[in-house]
Amino acid sequence: MLTKILRRGWPACKYLIVRFFMGVSLLAVMPIILLFGWASPNITSTLVRLANREQQEASKYLGLPEQPALPSAAPRRAGNVVALFRDKAFRRSVQVLLMPIVMIPELFVAVLALAAVPSALASMVLWPLDPGNFNLVAVPIDSWWKSLLFGPLQILLGLGLLGWAAPAVAGTHARAVRRQLAPSAAELETARLAERVEELTRTRAGAVDSHGAELRRIERDLHDGTQAQLVSLAMRIGIAKQAMAEDPEKAAKILDDARDGAEQAMTELRGVLRTMYPPILADRGLAGAVSALCARSPIPVELRVGELGAVPASVEAAAYFVVAESLTNITKHSAAGHVDVRLERRGPELYLAITDDGIGGARVNEHADSLGRGSGLHGMVHRVEAIDGQMELQSPIGGPTTVEVILPCE
Amino acid sequence: MRVVILEDNPILAEGLGLLLGNSGFEVAAVAGDAAEFAKAVAEHNPDIAVVDVRLPPTYTDEGLRAAIEARRVRPGFPVLVFSQYVEEVYAAELLAAGSEGVGYLLKDRVSRVDEFMEAVRRVAAGGTVLDPEVVSQLMVKRSDPLDRLTPREREVLALMAEGLGNLSIAQKLVISEGAVHKHVGNVFLKLDLPPTDSGHRRVLAVLAHLGL
Numbered sequence: 001m002l003t004k005i006l007r008r009g010w011p012a013c014k015y016l017i018v019r020f021f022m023g024v025s026l027l028a029v030m031p032i033i034l035l036f037g038w039a040s041p042n043i044t045s046t047l048v049r050l051a052n053r054e055q056q057e058a059s060k061y062l063g064l065p066e067q068p069a070l071p072s073a074a075p076r077r078a079g080n081v082v083a084l085f086r087d088k089a090f091r092r093s094v095q096v097l098l099m100p101i102v103m104i105p106e107l108f109v110a111v112l113a114l115a116a117v118p119s120a121l122a123s124m125v126l127w128p129l130d131p132g133n134f135n136l137v138a139v140p141i142d143s144w145w146k147s148l149l150f151g152p153l154q155i156l157l158g159l160g161l162l163g164w165a166a167p168a169v170a171g172t173h174a175r176a177v178r179r180q181l182a183p184s185a186a187e188l189e190t191a192r193l194a195e196r197v198e199e200l201t202r203t204r205a206g207a208v209d210s211h212g213a214e215l216r217r218i219e220r221d222l223h224d225g226t227q228a229q230l231v232s233l234a235m236r237i238g239i240a241k242q243a244m245a246e247d248p249e250k251a252a253k254i255l256d257d258a259r260d261g262a263e264q265a266m267t268e269l270r271g272v273l274r275t276m277y278p279p280i281l282a283d284r285g286l287a288g289a290v291s292a293l294c295a296r297s298p299i300p301v302e303l304r305v306g307e308l309g310a311v312p313a314s315v316e317a318a319a320y321f322v323v324a325e326s327l328t329n330i331t332k333h334s335a336a337g338h339v340d341v342r343l344e345r346r347g348p349e350l351y352l353a354i355t356d357d358g359i360g361g362a363r364v365n366e367h368a369d370s371l372g373r374g375s376g377l378h379g380m381v382h383r384v385e386a387i388d389g390q391m392e393l394q395s396p397i398g399g400p401t402t403v404e405v406i407l408p409c410e
Numbered sequence: 411m412r413v414v415i416l417e418d419n420p421i422l423a424e425g426l427g428l429l430l431g432n433s434g435f436e437v438a439a440v441a442g443d444a445a446e447f448a449k450a451v452a453e454h455n456p457d458i459a460v461v462d463v464r465l466p467p468t469y470t471d472e473g474l475r476a477a478i479e480a481r482r483v484r485p486g487f488p489v490l491v492f493s494q495y496v497e498e499v500y501a502a503e504l505l506a507a508g509s510e511g512v513g514y515l516l517k518d519r520v521s522r523v524d525e526f527m528e529a530v531r532r533v534a535a536g537g538t539v540l541d542p543e544v545v546s547q548l549m550v551k552r553s554d555p556l557d558r559l560t561p562r563e564r565e566v567l568a569l570m571a572e573g574l575g576n577l578s579i580a581q582k583l584v585i586s587e588g589a590v591h592k593h594v595g596n597v598f599l600k601l602d603l604p605p606t607d608s609g610h611r612r613v614l615a616v617l618a619h620l621g622l
Binding site for chain 1: 463464469470471494495497498499502516517518521522547550551552554
């Protein structure tokens with residue numbers, strides 16, 4: 001019985017007393033916090049952190065799981081008091097840290113609960129030293145019968161305080177703290193959105209980088225290839241027109257050259273468009289385009305396509321490029337008799353695996369080796385990494401060779 | 411001969427009309443989308459249609475589907491599909507319901523006016539015309555059995571697959587018609603194909619062998 005009372009009472013009193021003294025010492029520095037807090041955003045966020053610790057302690061005492069923390073104070077410029085006092089997290093942390101003011105009665109209960117029994121025992125024995133100046137249950141003790149009557153009464157009262165009153169007060173206090181500091185659904189949503197914005201800003205920066213690199217490559221291809229061809233074409237036609245009157249035969253020859261140039265420009269432009277976004281992808285989607293690629297392969301291909309969902313255009317183009325390049329490599333170098341292509345959606349990612357039963361020994365090289373191998377794989381890695389994907393190549397000597405690619409779709 | 415053009419790009423439609431008009435064709439109508447095209451074909455009863463692949467509203471393969479549909483409504487109706495790029499699967503889809511009077515060419519080919527007009531006439535006459543790029547895609551796929559052919563025989567095979575007759579092949583390779591005849595015989599022998607004349611059945615046999 002006694003140990004049970006102690007086991008309930010002691011943590012409650014300890015919780016109340018420690019919280020009180022923490023609160024009082026914070027209260028002492030509160031003027032300083034407020035004085036500088038309006039100037040420095042760091043101090044306010046420290047305040048919110050302290051409030052969150054208060055909430056953690058309360059949860060620990062109650063044996064409840066911790067609540068989600070208050071979102072940290074909204075970023076603001078130093079000295080922006082309006083933003084500071086509009087910040088709900090800040091306002092609530094201040095309220096909780098001011099709690100020791102209302103905690104004085106609670107502290108009284110805790111101290112009384114702890115002190116009642118020891119002081120009763122002491123007074124019952126020690127009252128003859130100074131009769132009338134020892135109190136039991138607020139009654140001055142000047143005789144043994146009073147001591148024996150009021151002593152046990154105070155002990156009973158003390159045990160009551162310790163076993164029931166203190167835990168009840170501590171529990172109420174802790175629950176109040178938790179209630180006060182529970183972030184509202186709207187606040188949690190705001191915090192979640194803020195986090196998401198931050199994450200998106202970060203990933204978007206990467207995407208914009210690789211997108212920029214891709215744009216520069218296309219610009220270079222069009223500038224050095226197609227545009228130069230068209231300029232030369234215009235020049236030849238101009239020269240042919242000049243030559244027409246004097247030397248029609250020469251003019252015809254120049255026009256022939258011009259036509260050859262135009263054909264070459266068309267072929268190059270088609271090549272550039274194909275690397276940007278293969279037209280068949282737009283026409284038939286990723287599954288249709290890949291199946292067209294596989295149908296074209298001289299080596300039999302078994303294609304398995306799962307449900308793909310919505311796939312961004314850049315991912316489609318990269319996946320198509322990897323399959324096309326792999327099938328070309330396999331045809332040229334692997335001496336394979338069979339190829340397996342798997343394409344499926346795995347949650348937020350697109351999974352692509354190309355396996356052949358050829359001779360293996362494929363390596364990723366920046367430049368092609370003497371047999372013309374390797375640079376194709378390097379191009380694939382480059383293309384995949386440009387959109388934050390991963391590519392893994394397994395190709396032991398003797399085969400089989402597997403290219404696995406994971407491309408993020410979200 | 412009367413022709414209906416299905417092409418949404420006004421510059422290309424005008425150029426194509428000019429080209430065909432200069433070569434003795436009468437452009438009966440220019441349609442901008444599949445619905446207009448079906449109406450124009452029914453109304454003007456042309457001898458041939460020249461069809462672009464990418465058209466509004468989705469800019470994917472409407473033209474291809476319009477061509478296949480037109481040939482379903484009027485079996486054997488000559489259609490030349492004329493595209494910015496070629497895909498073997500599109501050729502296969504186009505030829506699936508019969509290859510007589512079917513052409514599939516890159517737009518690039520207009521630069522050789524004579525050859526292009528000759529191809530249009532061949533399609534109008536019920537022949538088959540395939541773009542060299544489609545044929546080279548097919549030849550890559552069948553590289554194994556084709557290893558038995560000499561380079562010259564492979565060239566002859568490719569031109570046969572494009573739909574050319576012996577005379578045109580001879581002109582293209584700058585050799586005599588007799589030499590072409592000999593090469594053709596060798597190709598059929600080496601590929602175990604039944605010997606056929608130089609007409610449409612030969613194109614079919616060659617394409618069947620190439621897996622289209």
